[in-house]
Amino acid sequence: MGEPKENIGPLTVDSLLAPARAELRRLSPAEAAVTVARGARLVDTPPHFQRAPDGEIPGAIVIERNHLEWQG
Numbered sequence: 001m002g003e004p005k006e007n008i009g010p011l012t013v014d015s016l017l018a019p020a021r022a023e024l025r026r027l028s029p030a031e032a033a034v035t036v037a038r039g040a041r042l043v044d045t046p047p048h049f050q051r052a053p054d055g056e057i058p059g060a061i062v063i064e065r066n067h068l069e070w071q072g
Contacts, residue, residue, distance in 0.1 A: 044056050
């Protein structure tokens with residue numbers, strides 16, 4: 001009848017996104033500035049309610065993280 005499947009627990013958004021998130025390398029502000037100066041594009045991902053009081057990153061493309069995660 002085949003091998004029993006490993007119990008990996010319930011599928012959740014977090015469990016589905018965990019492998020992709022593990023591959024992310026977050027830059028410090030200084031690293032981001034150097035990288036942008038070399039031609040990279042920066043994406044500002046916090047939702048509007050977080051960007052409103054803190055402001056947006058000048059020159060960054062604004063795409064909320066939730067939109068990126070669900071556009072796969």
